[in-house]
Amino acid sequence: MADRELRQIRELARPLRGPADLDPLLDRVGDARVVAIGEASHGTHEYYAWRAALTRRLIEEHGFGLVAVEGEWPDCYRVNRSVRLRADADEDPRNALDAFSRWPTWMWANDDVADFCRWLRQHNAGLPEDRRVGFYGLDVYSLWDSMHALVDWLAEHEPGHVDQAKAALACFEPFGEDGAEYAFASRFAPTSCEQAAVELLRSLCAERGRAEAAIDAEARFSAEQNAAVVVDAERYYRAMVRGSAESWNVRDVHMVDTLDRLLEHTGRRAVVWEHNTHIGDARATDMADAGMTNVGQLLRERHGTDDVVLVGFGGYRGGVVAGREWGAQMERMPVPPARAGSLEDRIHDAVGEDALFLFPRDGRPEWLDRRLDHRAIGVVYRPERERWGNYVPTVLGERYDAFLYLDDTTPLRPLHLEHADEHVPAAAFGA
Structure with missing residues (x-):
């Protein structure tokens, strides 16, 4: 890698050791109405933990009033009733999450989401009912x-x-x-x-x-x-x-339509939790070449770039929970070092530790405008296919407004194993 590019990456990297290191990102959020926070896999503890930490600060310090996730409306509405302390709802949100039975259950029925929802219920307990923060599902299955x-x-x-x-x-x-x-x-x-x-x-x-x-x-x-x-x-x-x-496209348009209805219904600012493939602007990837749109693109088009902040994630190596095929039993799998020359490989070589990147709107360094392979692990994953799969060609500075890089990651902890008789939704993609 050229010394110039290494230097550019190092100059843009900020330390990422604890929630206080998110201050520059919160400053970037400002008065934005929607903050969409991604993940580079559906089964990595660190992505979920950092996303929860950022969301807590957005709620406590910036008054965000709803969390909308890549989950289904009926299941998430049960969680919503619990965290908002509604009558006859689960007193422990973990029980509502543990009831998720549609594959892949680990996406939301896991310790990190349970911990966040328990915190959210406690936070809401000190608020009047009309100011309590909700938890809603955007998906279509x-x-x-x-x-x-x-x-x-x-x-x-x-x-x-x-x-x-x-x-x-x-x-x-x-x-x-x-x-x-x-x-x-x-x-x-x-x-x-x-x-x-x-x-x-x-x-x-x-x-x-x-x-x-x-x-x-x-x-x-x-x-x-x-x-x-x-x-x-x-x-x-x-x-x-x-x-x-x-x-x-039907699915992602539905998710943004649902979010817009929630914004109108609640009158509150929203945090969105979805995979990078939904959150990152599709126009900065090869998805656009295939005629695909996504949540991040639609949010920018509908609400404007000043009112939307897109936050991506990426990691160099570690572990993940996923299935080897659609509907398969979940497994804890190793995630090998990122492919040579990929975005994650470049950041690892330049920084070698967790880092936060904020992307300037003008005068960006050259590496942010180059199309680089960016790892994307869905609910289906096979580590042995890293050489030719699991990467999305991406112009990083256009796809996101900010990026959290995590050098070494671990699998999340599901609340339960999947049941042999649980329903498996049909899907075109695994993200």
């Missing part, structure tokens, strides 16, 4: 869980819509709650369940202005969100059979 939750809510609060909801649910029932089976069938069938799902959402939202004052506004918002999940999940599963880029 939970078609059937959202349908069942919606039917239950309508039966209690708006029985006039129950028959319509049951009719929509009946349209999906022949496929045994299997998204892949529905996707395959919809490719050849002359009709799909799309119209039933759309009509259900339309009728539910039409009642928003006429809802009785006694109805819990948060619970009604959750019902509307479950209806939106049904609509977009149906689109996602149909898109699966037409191509990976289309289904990816």
Whole structure:
């Protein structure tokens, strides 16, 4: 590596030893409405721990009011009720997380998330109910869980819509709650369940202005969100059979649409937790060449670069929890040293320790504008494929606003092993 590039990397690196070292990043956040914090894998303790540490400071010192994650709405809403101390909710958020049963459970059912959510509940206990910080899921996979939750809510609060909801649910029932089976069938069938799902959402939202004052506004918002999940999940599963880029885009647009609804509903600033492949602006990677968009790009386009801060993660070597194929039992796996010439390899050679990087908007050093391989480990990982896989060509200074580099990492600790009978969602990508 050229001495000049080594020097440029060292000059931009800041120490990263404890939460106080995040001060420059908090200054960079300023008045931004959304801070999206990534991870270079779904199974690394240090990514989760640092993300939680940054989020705690954003909540305590900057008044951020919601955490939105790459998880499903019904599961995360149970956690939300716990951390916001709602009636009849789990007194310990760990129990709500331990109930996650959809593969890959370790993404959220792990010690780091449990510790954060316990802290969040304690933090919220000292606040009035309307100022308590929420925990919400943005993802699209939970078609059937959202349908069942919606039917239950309508039966209690708006029985006039129950028959319509049951009719929509009946349209999906022949496929045994299997998204892949529905996707395959919809490719050849002359009709799909799309119209039933759309009509259900339309009728539910039409009642928003006429809802009785006694109805819990948060619970009604959750019902509307479950209806939106049904609509977009149906689109996602149909898109699966037409191509990976289309289904990816349906999913990421849904996640940003959900976040925008949360921002409007709560009137609060948001922290987003997702994989780097969602958080980092797709236009700075080869994803754009494949016709893909993502959360980071959409956030910048919708809210502007001054109102959004994108934070990426990366690591040189260590360990991770992942599966060797989609739906496989989780394993603790070694993560070998980063590929020679990759982004992580360059930072390791230049710095050799944990570091924080903040990217200037003007006058960036040359290495930030070069396209370098940047490691990305999803829920599926095979260390032996490091030579030809697991890397996304990335222009670092355009993909993120800040970057946390961790030289040596360890696997996170799941709350439980996966169950043999748990449902495995179909997906186009593992991130």
